[in-house]
Each structure stands twice: as C-alpha cells, then as structure tokens.
Amino acid sequence: xxxxxxxxxxxxxxxxxxxxxxxxxxxxxxxxxxxxxxxxxxxxxxxxxxxxxxxxxxxxxxxxxxxxxxxxxxxxxxxxxxxxxxxxxxxxxxxxxxxxxxxxxxxxxxxxxxxx
Amino acid sequence: xxxxxxxxxxxxxxxxxxxxxxxxxxxxxxxxxxxxxxxxxxxxxxxxxxxxxxxxxxxxxxxxxxxxxxxxxxxxxxxxxxxxxxxxxxxxxxxxxxxxxxxxxxxxxxxxx
Numbered sequence: 001x002x003x004x005x006x007x008x009x010x011x012x013x014x015x016x017x018x019x020x021x022x023x024x025x026x027x028x029x030x031x032x033x034x035x036x037x038x039x040x041x042x043x044x045x046x047x048x049x050x051x052x053x054x055x056x057x058x059x060x061x062x063x064x065x066x067x068x069x070x071x072x073x074x075x076x077x078x079x080x081x082x083x084x085x086x087x088x089x090x091x092x093x094x095x096x097x098x099x100x101x102x103x104x105x106x107x108x109x110x111x112x113x114x115x116x
Numbered sequence: 117x118x119x120x121x122x123x124x125x126x127x128x129x130x131x132x133x134x135x136x137x138x139x140x141x142x143x144x145x146x147x148x149x150x151x152x153x154x155x156x157x158x159x160x161x162x163x164x165x166x167x168x169x170x171x172x173x174x175x176x177x178x179x180x181x182x183x184x185x186x187x188x189x190x191x192x193x194x195x196x197x198x199x200x201x202x203x204x205x206x207x208x209x210x211x212x213x214x215x216x217x218x219x220x221x222x223x224x225x226x227x228x229x
Contacts, residue, residue, distance in 0.1 A: 041222075042220050050214075097215075102165070103215075105162070105217060106162065107161070
C-alpha cells in the first residue's frame, strides 16, 4: 500500500502484560513519529526517529515505553507492564523531509490499546 | 512552552453555509501551522499548512486557512459546507528541532443537511 500502516488495529491487554505495536511507514520516508491520543484529546508526541536514530524521546511517559527502528524503516513501540492509563490510540506518522524541513506528516490508522 | 488552542469543542453549520473552525497558537520563533482532519476509525489526514508567504493558504477539499500573526490565529474556513465535511478537525504547530507536531484538542464539525 501507499500509506502508513499499523498493526494490530486493536489490542486488548491485561494490566501488567507487555505489548508491541508495529508501524510500517511510507517507503523511503526518513522521519517517523509516534503519538499517543487519549479519548477526546489531541495526539501527543511520544518519540521521533530520523532513519534508525532516535533523536527525540522526550514525550515517552515512563521507562516502560520503548521504541525502536533498527533498519530505518519499520518501527515498533513496546510498552512493558501495561497500566490502565496506557489505554489510548497510538498513532504513527512518517515524513519525507526531502523537499523542505516542515513537510507534512502522513498518519497511519492507529492502534487502539485497551488495558483491562 | 508551545501550545495550540481550539476554543470550540463543536461547530454546527447548515449545508451550503460558510464554516469557520478557530485555532490560536503560542509558539516561539516563526510559526509553522497545520490542519488535519480525522474521520471515525481512520488516521489523521493532512488538509493544509502555513510555512511562509501568503496569509491565505488553500488546501484539500476546498478548505482554506487564514494566518493572522497579530492575532496569533490560524482559522480554518470553507465557503460552502458539505455534509461529508462532518469530522473532527485538529490544528497543530510544528515545534522543536524534530518538527514534532503540537496539537489542539480538536473541534467536531457537524454539518446538517
């Protein structure tokens, strides 16, 4: 497909379980972002990758959150020992940055995580 | 700290009438502003952006936005609303060296037939 894809689309976890969320960005896009969108709120920045380098992880809410992009394409957001407050939609976005610094970001459909 | 405000949780408009969705921002340095639309169970879709140049920016689906530096606003507009425009609209500002987006809380646009 031509767009950003995310899997799974829905994830239900019991409190204390570990989860892994996958993002496939648009092919060739250098930049990749993760955002967290709580119910009724706007997305909030979690972390940013330029190729395989994680340049900004200032938005990760705790050390239970970990993200990687080892080959500069697919990215995984991992949440360890999930808590109820982790319930949200996790959005992935990619950007080309080839024709200007403030290129628009293209978003995936998100993964809705529910922690019971 | 940079922030974006959308003062209206919901905007109601009749089909065929003009619509405005309000956004104000607080950023350091030059503002780089975006509008996105979110349909149910779908990702955010880019509508338009202001980086520099003309204060009136034209985007997808007939939408436009007016940048006003003195009022620190970036309101989204459309001359004639369609029922299919009903969705959740987010204003955002790009901030920091990494171009991360800072979003407002969103405005639900409801267009009545």
